[in-house]
Amino acid sequence: MSGFSAEWLRLREPADAAARNPELTARLIVWRRRYDALSVLDLGSGAGANVRILAPALGGKQHWRLVDHDPALLARADEALRRWAVVRGMKVTDESGTLLLEDETRQCRLEWSCLDLNADWERLAVANAQLVTASALIDLVSADWLERLARRCRQWRAAVLIVLSYDGSIVWEPAAEGDEWMREWINRHQGTDKGFGPALGPDAAPTLATLLERLDYRVELRPSPWRLAAQDAALQTALLDGWTEAVRRIAPETTSWLDAWSRHRCSLIERGHSRLSVGHWDLFASLE
Numbered sequence: 001m002s003g004f005s006a007e008w009l010r011l012r013e014p015a016d017a018a019a020r021n022p023e024l025t026a027r028l029i030v031w032r033r034r035y036d037a038l039s040v041l042d043l044g045s046g047a048g049a050n051v052r053i054l055a056p057a058l059g060g061k062q063h064w065r066l067v068d069h070d071p072a073l074l075a076r077a078d079e080a081l082r083r084w085a086v087v088r089g090m091k092v093t094d095e096s097g098t099l100l101l102e103d104e105t106r107q108c109r110l111e112w113s114c115l116d117l118n119a120d121w122e123r124l125a126v127a128n129a130q131l132v133t134a135s136a137l138i139d140l141v142s143a144d145w146l147e148r149l150a151r152r153c154r155q156w157r158a159a160v161l162i163v164l165s166y167d168g169s170i171v172w173e174p175a176a177e178g179d180e181w182m183r184e185w186i187n188r189h190q191g192t193d194k195g196f197g198p199a200l201g202p203d204a205a206p207t208l209a210t211l212l213e214r215l216d217y218r219v220e221l222r223p224s225p226w227r228l229a230a231q232d233a234a235l236q237t238a239l240l241d242g243w244t245e246a247v248r249r250i251a252p253e254t255t256s257w258l259d260a261w262s263r264h265r266c267s268l269i270e271r272g273h274s275r276l277s278v279g280h281w282d283l284f285a286s287l288e
């Protein structure tokens with residue numbers, strides 16, 4: 001289990017929504033016009049954030065398959081998407097194992113698959129995904145897994161929208177001694193196995209771009225950084241705690257230095273003096 005809590009996903013969702021690259025979202029909307037009903041496969045779907053962000057932009061008829069290995073997150077996605085639809089005045093219907101959310105302009109049919117995208121990849125029996133998407137997933141995966149993903153997308157002739165893949169850059173303001181050293185350790189931790197073999201971390205999105213280009217895709221890779229201000233203190237604190245914990249695990253000898261750095265950063269956040277940029281890549285690829 002990768003251990004992403006629903007609380008962490010809820011906290012990051014507004015920052016993720018704001019960070020998405022608008023140029024690629026616009027490209028996606030133009031691409032979408034070629035289909036009447038669109039079938040979408042969302043890998044590592046968590047609590048359903050990708051649906052909440054993309055469904056309004058895609059419009060029309062959509063059939064989503066949400067895949068995650070964490071049953072609690074899939075249950076949370078079901079709950080959260082029902083609430084999300086009701087707030088928007090959409091009709092919510094349970095229909096033979098699927099959830100139907102609809103209004104005058106959209107009809108989204110949602111279904112869920114609880115499976116491990118590494119071990120159970122072959123069980124991912126999808127006849128015709130026209131769009132394969134994932135948000136904040138591929139920095140966890142290995143080069144082999146990305147190759148499998150690229151080949152499978154090509155086989156389906158699916159377009160690919162993979163967003164919010166960490167790019168290795170972390171910039172705190174004001175800067176403090178040790179920020180760079182910490183960033184290097186975080187990036188080393190990025191390479192550890194998250195259930196898919198050695199993770200690609202910051203190299204994932206450029207690697208996928210190359211793989212898809214070799215398979216004749218037209219690929220666009222654009223930045224989608226988080227730019228967190230003083231009012232994003234809760235997300236800054238969660239990141240600080242998560243990174244400190246991760247580095248402590250792989251470099252226990254750094255503890256006293258790490259504690260001092262972390263205390264300093266924490267006090268800047270609490271006093272409303274901290275800003276933080278975290279770099280990501282968004283990728284959109286299509287065959288024509």
Ligand SMILES: C[S@@+](CC[C@H](N)C(=O)[O-])C[C@H]1O[C@@H](n2cnc3c(N)ncnc32)[C@H](O)[C@@H]1O
Nearest residue numbers: 002044045046049068069070116117118135136
């Ligand atoms: C950072 S979260 C992103 C969740 C969601 N896409 C979002 O943007 O909020 C990564 C997701 O990948 C899922 N995940 C990690 N490893 C997985 C695996 N081996 N098989 C299926 N899902 C996995 C986690 O359960 C989690 O929901």
